[in-house]
Amino acid sequence: xxxxxxxxxxxxxxxxxxxxxxxxxxxxxxxxxxxxxxxxxxxxxxxxxxxxxxxxxxxxxxxxxxxxxxxxxxxxxxxxxxxxxxxxxxxxxxxxxxxxxxxxxxxxxxxxxxxxxxxxxxxxxxxxxxxxxxxxxxxxxxxxxxxxxxxxxxxxxxxxxxxxxxxxxxxxxxxxxxxxxxxxxxxxxxxxxxxxxxxxxxxxxxxxxxxxxxxxxxxxxxxxxxxxxxxxxxxxxxxxxxxx
Numbered sequence: 001x002x003x004x005x006x007x008x009x010x011x012x013x014x015x016x017x018x019x020x021x022x023x024x025x026x027x028x029x030x031x032x033x034x035x036x037x038x039x040x041x042x043x044x045x046x047x048x049x050x051x052x053x054x055x056x057x058x059x060x061x062x063x064x065x066x067x068x069x070x071x072x073x074x075x076x077x078x079x080x081x082x083x084x085x086x087x088x089x090x091x092x093x094x095x096x097x098x099x100x101x102x103x104x105x106x107x108x109x110x111x112x113x114x115x116x117x118x119x120x121x122x123x124x125x126x127x128x129x130x131x132x133x134x135x136x137x138x139x140x141x142x143x144x145x146x147x148x149x150x151x152x153x154x155x156x157x158x159x160x161x162x163x164x165x166x167x168x169x170x171x172x173x174x175x176x177x178x179x180x181x182x183x184x185x186x187x188x189x190x191x192x193x194x195x196x197x198x199x200x201x202x203x204x205x206x207x208x209x210x211x212x213x214x215x216x217x218x219x220x221x222x223x224x225x226x227x228x229x230x231x232x233x234x235x236x237x238x239x240x241x242x243x244x
Contacts, residue, residue: 008174009240011111012122012164012199013143014185015130017049017207018226019108020137022098029086030061036086037078038067049208051189053124053151055080084128094136101206103226108142110229117236118168120148122160122183122193127152147171157189161197180240191217200239202232 013019016026027045034042044064046057058079062072087094111119120143123130127150134140147167149160161183165176181199183190186207194201195218203219204226205211211222221235 007116007180007240008172008176009117009236010147010165010168010176010181010199011117011119011236012149012161012181012183013108013111013119014051014183014187014190015121015123015125015133016051017186018101018184018190018204019104019139020098020100020133022094022133025087025090025093025097029083029090030057032086033058033079033082034061034065036082037075038062038065049187051124051157051185051187051193053155053157054083054126054129055151055155057124058083080126084126084132087129087132091132091136094133098133098136100137101226103229105139105142106229107226107232108139110233111236112142114233118144118147118172120144120146120164120168122149122157122164122197124151124157124189126150144171157193158195158197161193161199165198182236182239188213188217191219202235202239 030045031042042061042065046061055076058076059072062075063069067075111117121130130150131140131145147164149164153163154160165181168176178198178200182202183194183199184202184204186204187209191201191203191214201219203214203222205222205224214222220239223231226232
């Protein structure tokens with residue numbers, strides 16, 4: 001995509017509960033990975049729908065299940081390495097049990113087809129996990145994963161905005177700042193990612209977070225869903241048309 005002669009906009013999509021929902025599959029993968037690495041079942045699993053990065057969720061999983069903190073630096077990388085392999089084993093489950101969020105495909109198409117918008121992902125998923133989920137729902141063609149930010153890059157999610165901006169700049173030759181970057185997501189962590197990382201935030205109430213909670217956290221605009229394409233487009237234009 002050429003950005004010559006126009007103000008480009010970097011659109012950062014969250015994945016889970018914004019574009020798709022995989023139900024209990026992620027938690028099952030955590031169970032299997034914990035058991036394989038630690039050698040016993042996990043009694044407590046990560047909280048659903050928080051949006052935290054997978055490495056941080058794994059760290060909490062280990063500590064919440066009585067793993068000594070001194071052994072976490074050894075076990076955590078092993079779990080991070082195994083997690084995508086365990087998710088890949090559930091590819092058919094992703095297709096049969098997962099669901100697309102209302103309006104997701106049309107919204108992705110609208111952003112992808114806009115001449116000056118560049119869509120990618122900023123997500124708490126490890127990159128292999130993100131790609132597996134997107135491919136399972138045939139969504140991978142709507143996002144440029146090469147310029148995205150993933151938990152594989154940094155476990156501090158706000159840092160992923162800057163990573164995506166630098167990758168987009170390297171690929172397209174344009175500078176990306178808060179003025180022309182927007183994140184679209186459903187969780188408080190998505191809002192924090194934008195505010196601290198350097199992006200405007202469009203909150204979508206497709207997850208566990210209420211409109212009031214998204215507003216209180218600092219989301220610039222809040223949508224009930226992705227189904228109103230005209231409003232989505234207008235929202236992106238509004239938050240990226242103001243001076244930095």
